[in-house]
Amino acid sequence: MDTETLYLPEDIIQEILSYLPVKTLLRFRCVSKSWYCLIGSNRFIKTHLLKSKTHLPRHERWQNIFMSNSKNPNLLFKRCPHDDLIPIDDPINHHLIRGSKFVGHINGLVCIRNLPALFFLWNPATRISIQLTKPDCELECIVKSGFGWDPQSDAYKVFAVLSKKKIRVSKIYSSKTNAWKTVEQHGSLDLVDVDGEFSNGRIHWLLRNGWIETFDLRSEVFGRIELPTKQMVGDHIWLKSWTQCDLCVVYYDSDKKMREVWLILLELGEKQSWFELELDMRACLPYFKSKPCYCIESLMPPVSHKIT
Incomplete structure (x- = not known):
């Protein structure tokens, strides 16, 4: 036939x-x-x-890499929405130490920092990771850092402020050049958390004086956003961004019960406004009560445009 x-x-x-x-x-x-x-x-x-x-339902887009109540990796992997925890089998294990911290994530890439000043970019889906070269300075204490993506240059960037006594140097790494360069300003260091949250092309840090500080990865300029309410000052609030297009402020009362969740919205002219989420809307966002690291699956390479 x-x-x-x-x-x-x-x-x-x-x-x-x-x-x-x-x-x-x-x-x-x-x-x-x-x-x-x-x-x-x-x-x-x-x-x-x-x-x-965009194709998968929202609750299936996220891959919960580490289950932890802090940003310190504990070598446990969880695939949402399932509950089974399994040890991670990945070459990145050889680089993780007790002091490893998550700096941030974007487009499937995760940035990890080892003390005192060693950064890694890692794609959990492809199991590819690279160790970034150390910033070209003698200072090693990281007092401020953040990770994000600059859409104009299509570059993934790591921002870090290194300090020793009263000397501070700001550096920014670009995946396009695979190198660090010096930035003139370092902004405020009165931070709730050393590691900022990335959203809409900016890294955001929560300040202890009731403001959010921003760093634009394209223009490399600092800015500030006022919190939605004045009582949001202290250790009972934190920032979280899951989709890199929204930024949430979660506020807890003295009994550590969630009280308010606010979402910042960008309007025309990049004007910011706050919107308080109702209880039913909060359920659409994953895991408010912990700070695990979420990352969407992608083929994105940490530096090279080829998979090896």
Whole structure:
């Protein structure tokens, strides 16, 4: 019996592949040289990332990497929405120490800091990680840091303020150049948390005086946002951003019970306004009562545009 070989157009193949999970795509690189080049291409990686953010239901988009009540990794992995915790089997384990801290995450990449001043960029989905070169200065104490993405230059950036006694130096790393450069200002150091939260192209730190300090990764300029209510001062509030497009302020009372959750909105002209979330809306956001690290699955490489 005669058989007829059917061929799918190249654009149809790319469309089908762009909906597949990362683990499957990593295996499919072995199908052919053309598939290997396609899956590792910058264009395909960005297409796949966009669909990962928008195609799945909101509660299935997030991968809970570490279950911990702090930003200190404890080597336990949880795949939301399941409850089973399993040890992490990843090369990053060789770099994690008791003092390791999560700095932030964006587009599937996670930034980890080891004391005194050693940073790593890690993609949990592809198990690829790199150790950043140390900032070119003799200071080693990190007193302020943050991680985010500059959409204009399409670069992932790490900001750090290094200090020794009264000497302070601000540095910023770019994945485009794979190097650090000096920034003139360091902003306030009266912080609730050393590590800032990334949202809408800016890193945000909660200050103890009732303000939020911002650092624009494109212009490298500091700014400030006033908190929604005056009573939000002290250790009973914290910032959280899950989608990198929203920034929440969570406020607890003296009994550590959640009292208010506010979401900052950007209007035309980049004017900020606050919106208080009702109880039913809070349920749409994952895990308010803890500070685990969330990261969407992606093929995004820490520096190179090719998967190795």
